[in-house]
Amino acid sequence: QQQVKQSPQSLIVQKGGISIINCAYENTAFDYFPWYQQFPGKGPALLIAIRPDVSEKKEGRFTISFNKSAKQFSLHIMDSQPGDSATYFCAASRAAAGNKLTFGGGTRVLVKP
């Protein structure tokens, strides 16, 4: 059972454009929603995270929007750069379950110069 669904699977955006990745979850007990960035040959690196008591969080060019009632959250990458080309994963966890991360399927982002 896939508890976190991520879309799209891949995305091509022009340099300077906005990349938008969406995730939907099923388990309303989730209380922590991080986004990870992964480059080939590397492990996932934490980008930004949000908890359900906040509807939006911004760190630099990265913004998470969170809709608790719709059980959806999204990552917006503003002013996308070629260096942002990577695979992005959303995830969800709950502290009562040891904070084990349930990951979405990933989105491969390509930023064209």
Next chain:
Amino acid sequence: DSGVTQTPKHLITATGQRVTLRCSPRSGDLSVYWYQQSLDQGLQFLIQYYNGEERAKGNILERFSAQQFPDLHSELNLSSLELGDSALYFCASSVGVGQPQHFGDGTRLSIL
């Protein structure tokens, strides 16, 4: 650099064999998590340890086991290996439960 060290980076072995993957968490982190990344299953949680004790278990096969030692490093043991066990195995660590997890660069396991 996340500060999480995994060894070896690559491991090639045959079916039926047993291997041990090692993880050194970031300095000060008490919690260690193991994840498997494969093309068909994506990133999946295997098991978590906190200060030497098992805290949570995911879809970990009975052929797999792990432990966390007093110095907080952790080992993942995979036995009776099958072709389908070929994957990237990641270790992550955090200061405690509910804190951000930081991943190592993984061990790529190839079963021939």
